[in-house]
Amino acid sequence: MSSVSLEKIDIHYGKVHVVRSLDLHIRDGEFLVLLGPSGCGKSTLLSAIGGLNDVSSGKILFNDKDVTWVDPKDRGIGMVFQSYALYPTMTVERNMSFGLRIAGLDRATIDKKVTWAAELLQITHLLDRKPSALSGGQRQRVAIGRALVRDADIFLFDEPLSNLDAKLRAELRLEIKKLHKALKSTMIYVTHDQIEALTLADRIAVMKDGIIQQLDTPLNVYNKPANAFVGSFLGSPAMNKVEGQLVADNDRLFFEAGTFRLDVSSYPFAQKVEAARKVVLGLRPEHIVPANGSAPVIEGKVSLIEPLGSSILAWSVFNGINLSHMVGQDDGCEVDHPFAVTIDVQKASFFDVETGWRL
Amino acid sequence: MTRVTPPTIVVKRPLSYQEVWGRVGIYAFLGMLALFFFLPAYVMLVTSFKGMDEIRLGHIFTLPQQFSVDAWVKAWTSACTGLDCTGLRVGFWNSVKIVVPSMTLSILLGAINGYALSFWKVKGANVLFACLLLGSFIPYQVFIYPLVRVYAQAGIYGSLPAIVLTHIIFGMPVMTLLFRNYYSGLPVELFKAARVDGAGFWKIFFAIILPMSAPITIVAVIMQVTAIWNDFLLGLVFAGRDNLPMTVQLNNIVNTTTGERAYNVNMAATMLTSLVPLTVYLVSGRWFVRGIASGAVKG
Numbered sequence: 001m002s003s004v005s006l007e008k009i010d011i012h013y014g015k016v017h018v019v020r021s022l023d024l025h026i027r028d029g030e031f032l033v034l035l036g037p038s039g040c041g042k043s044t045l046l047s048a049i050g051g052l053n054d055v056s057s058g059k060i061l062f063n064d065k066d067v068t069w070v071d072p073k074d075r076g077i078g079m080v081f082q083s084y085a086l087y088p089t090m091t092v093e094r095n096m097s098f099g100l101r102i103a104g105l106d107r108a109t110i111d112k113k114v115t116w117a118a119e120l121l122q123i124t125h126l127l128d129r130k131p132s133a134l135s136g137g138q139r140q141r142v143a144i145g146r147a148l149v150r151d152a153d154i155f156l157f158d159e160p161l162s163n164l165d166a167k168l169r170a171e172l173r174l175e176i177k178k179l180h181k182a183l184k185s186t187m188i189y190v191t192h193d194q195i196e197a198l199t200l201a202d203r204i205a206v207m208k209d210g211i212i213q214q215l216d217t218p219l220n221v222y223n224k225p226a227n228a229f230v231g232s233f234l235g236s237p238a239m240n241k242v243e244g245q246l247v248a249d250n251d252r253l254f255f256e257a258g259t260f261r262l263d264v265s266s267y268p269f270a271q272k273v274e275a276a277r278k279v280v281l282g283l284r285p286e287h288i289v290p291a292n293g294s295a296p297v298i299e300g301k302v303s304l305i306e307p308l309g310s311s312i313l314a315w316s317v318f319n320g321i322n323l324s325h326m327v328g329q330d331d332g333c334e335v336d337h338p339f340a341v342t343i344d345v346q347k348a349s350f351f352d353v354e355t356g357w358r359l
Numbered sequence: 360m361t362r363v364t365p366p367t368i369v370v371k372r373p374l375s376y377q378e379v380w381g382r383v384g385i386y387a388f389l390g391m392l393a394l395f396f397f398l399p400a401y402v403m404l405v406t407s408f409k410g411m412d413e414i415r416l417g418h419i420f421t422l423p424q425q426f427s428v429d430a431w432v433k434a435w436t437s438a439c440t441g442l443d444c445t446g447l448r449v450g451f452w453n454s455v456k457i458v459v460p461s462m463t464l465s466i467l468l469g470a471i472n473g474y475a476l477s478f479w480k481v482k483g484a485n486v487l488f489a490c491l492l493l494g495s496f497i498p499y500q501v502f503i504y505p506l507v508r509v510y511a512q513a514g515i516y517g518s519l520p521a522i523v524l525t526h527i528i529f530g531m532p533v534m535t536l537l538f539r540n541y542y543s544g545l546p547v548e549l550f551k552a553a554r555v556d557g558a559g560f561w562k563i564f565f566a567i568i569l570p571m572s573a574p575i576t577i578v579a580v581i582m583q584v585t586a587i588w589n590d591f592l593l594g595l596v597f598a599g600r601d602n603l604p605m606t607v608q609l610n611n612i613v614n615t616t617t618g619e620r621a622y623n624v625n626m627a628a629t630m631l632t633s634l635v636p637l638t639v640y641l642v643s644g645r646w647f648v649r650g651i652a653s654g655a656v657k658g
Contacts, residue, residue, distance in 0.1 A: 052551045073557030085548035089570035098566070099556030143552075150556070158548075 002062045002076065002153035002186050003028040004049065009058035011044055018044045019210040026188060031180050034190045035197040036207035042190045043158055049188060050079050050156050078147025082159040084139040086131040093127040096146045117148040137168040157189040161196060173199060194234045198222060206230045228356040231282045231349055237313050240283040240323045243353065248275035255281055260319040263296060264345050269359055279359060282349035285313060288325035291340035302339050407431060407626035414622050430623035434631055438624055440611035447628055450608030454588055456519060457604055461526035462583040468527065469534020469579065470572060474564050477542040478550045488539065495532035503596055517599030525597050526587050534579060541575040577646040585636040605632050
C-alpha cells in the first residue's frame with residue numbers, strides 16, 4: 001500500500017519540455033488513470049514514477065518518502081507495458097519468476113507466488129510455454145502476472161490493452177478492475193482510450209502538452225469538463241461545439257450563433273458572466289433528445305444518420321448549425337426529413353472562446 | 360454487412376512456348392556465368408591432384424591422368440618455408456590460436472558495446488558511437504607503426520597477445536555497429552521490464568539480451584572468422600616468428616624462389632588455407648542470410 005505524490009515535476013527531452021511543473025497526489029489504493037492524446041507526456045510521467053526516466057526537476061514521493069533518485073527495483077513497483085515486454089527466450093514460468101530469482105528468493109516461495117498469480121490470472125496451463133506460443137491476450141496476462149508476483153505496492157500500467165482487439169480489451173479491462181478490487185493496491189494506468197479511463201478509474205487525470213487539464217472522478221470529467229479540450233477528448237460520439245455569444249433579453253440569457261438561439265438561463269454558470277460574451281457551447285449528442293413536448297423545441301432537418309446498434313446518431317441542421325444528436329430506433333428519424341429536439345441546457349458546457357476554460 | 364470474400368485459389372498457369380524458351384535462356388546464361396566464375400577454382404583443384412610431370416605438359420584444364428593426393432599431403436606436412444619443412448600444419452594451428460580468442464573476445468566486446476550504446480543511453484553515447492564508426496573508415500595500415508611502438512614499449516610485440524589484441528581492436532567498430540543496430544531493433548520495454556524486475560547491467564545482458572542475440576552472433580562469427588583467418592598483414596607484423604598465421608606461411612611456401620615451382624603443392628596449400636572460411640560459409644550461409652534479415656525481430 002502506498003500513496004504517490006508528485007511535486008513540481010519537470011521533464012525535458014533535449015529541448016522538448018515534456019512534463020511541465022506537474023503536481024499530483026495519488027491516494028493509497030487509488031486507481032488513477034492518466035488520459036491524453038499521444039505525445040501528451042503521460043507515458044513519460046509514468047516512466048518517471050517507475051524510475052525508468054529521470055526527472056529534470058521536482059520530487060517523487062512514495063508514502064512521503066523521497067524516491068526521486070531511487071532505482072526502479074527498489075521502489076516496490078510492478079509495471080505492465082503495451083508491448084508486453086516478455087522475455088522471449090524464457091518460459092512463462094521463468095518470465096514471471098525472473099524478478100524473484102534475482103531477488104534471491106528460495107524456490108518454494110517463488111513457486112508459491114507464481115502459482116498464486118497464475119491461478120488468479122488463469123494462466124496456469126501456460127506456464128511451460130514460451131511467449132511466442134501465446135496469443136496477445138495471454139501474453140498480457142503473463143505480463144500482469146509478472147508484475148503481480150513482485151508484491152508491488154504500486155502498479156504501473158502503460159497502455160496495457162492498446163495492442164489487443166476490442167473484445168479482448170473489454171475482457172481484460174474487467175479483469176484489471178477485479179484485480180484492483182482484490183488487491184487494493186495503488187494503480188496508475190496510462191491510456192489514450194477514454195472508455196478504459198472512464199470504466200477503470202477512481203479519478204482521471206486528463207493531460208495535454210505535459211499539463212494536467214483536469215483531475216476528477218470519471219463522471220465529473222465527463223459531465224463537467226474543465227475546458228474545451230477535455231470536453232472534446234472524452235465522449236464518443238464526440239461533443240458538439242458551437243461558437244457564439246451570450247445575449248441578455250428580458251431577464252433571460254440566450255446563446256446566439258447566427259440565427260440559432262437557445263435559452264440558457266438555467267445553465268449553472270460557475271462565475272458571473274456578462275452579456276455579449278463570446279463563448280463556445282459544448283453539447284453532448286445524448287443531451288439533445290427528441291422533443292417530448294414539455295421543454296422548448298428546436299426544429300431541424302436531418303442530413304445524415306449513423307446507426308450505432310443500440311441507438312442512432314443523427315446529424316441535423318438547426319437554424320444553420322450542424323449538430324449530432326442521439327435518437328432512439330423508434331423515434332422515426334429519417335434523412336432529409338424535419339426533426340424536433342429538446343436541448344438539455346443544464347447538462348451543456350460553456351467554455352471561454354479565448355482560454356477554453358469552463359464558465 | 361461485411362461480405363465474405365471467397366478464398367483466392369492460386370492456379371499455376373502453364374508457361375507459354377516463348378516463356379519456356381525464355382527460361383531456358385536465362386538458366387543457360389546463369390549456368391555459363393557460374394562455370395566461368397568457378398573456372399579458377401577448377402584449375403586449382405585439378406592441378407592440386409596432378410603430379411609435376413603432368414603439369415609440365417601445360418594442359419591446365421584436363422583432369423588429372425594419375426590422380427594423386429601427394430601434393431595435399433606434402434602441403435600439409437612437409438612443404439618448405441625457407442629452411443623449415445614442416446608444412447602448413449603449424450600455420451593452421453597458429454591461425455586457430457589467433458582466431459578463437461580474437462573472435463570470441465571481439466564479438467563479446469562488440470555485443471557489450473552495442474548493448475550499452477542502445478539501452479543505457481550514456482551521456483555522449485552518440486559521440487562515442489560516431490567515433491567508433493569513424494574508426495572503421497580509417498585504413499588500419501596507418502595504425503601499424505604506432506601500434507608496433509606501443510606493443511614494443513609494453514613488451515608484447517611479436518607475441519600471441521599482441522596479434523589477438525590487434526584483431527580485437529580492429530574488429531571493434533564493425534562488431535559494435537552490428538550489435539548496436541540489432542539491439543536498437545529490440546523493444547526498449549524489454550529492457551525497462553528487466554530493470555523493474557531488479558536486473559542490473561550484466562544481468563540484463565547475460566540473462567535477456569545475449570540469449571536473444573543468436574542470429575546476429577552467427578553473422579558476427581562468420582564475419583570475424585573470415586576476416587581474421589584471411590588476415591595477412593597484421594599476422595605478419597604482430598604475431599612474431601612463432602605464431603605466424605596460415606596465410607603468412609602459405610605466402611612463404613608459394614613464394615619460395617629456389618628450384619622448380621611445385622604448382623600442385625601451391626594449389627593444395629592454397630585450398631587448404633581457404634578451407635576454414637569456406638566451411639564456415641557453407642555451414643552457416645543459411646544462418647547468415649537469416650541473421651542479416653532478422654534486424655526487425657519481435658520480442
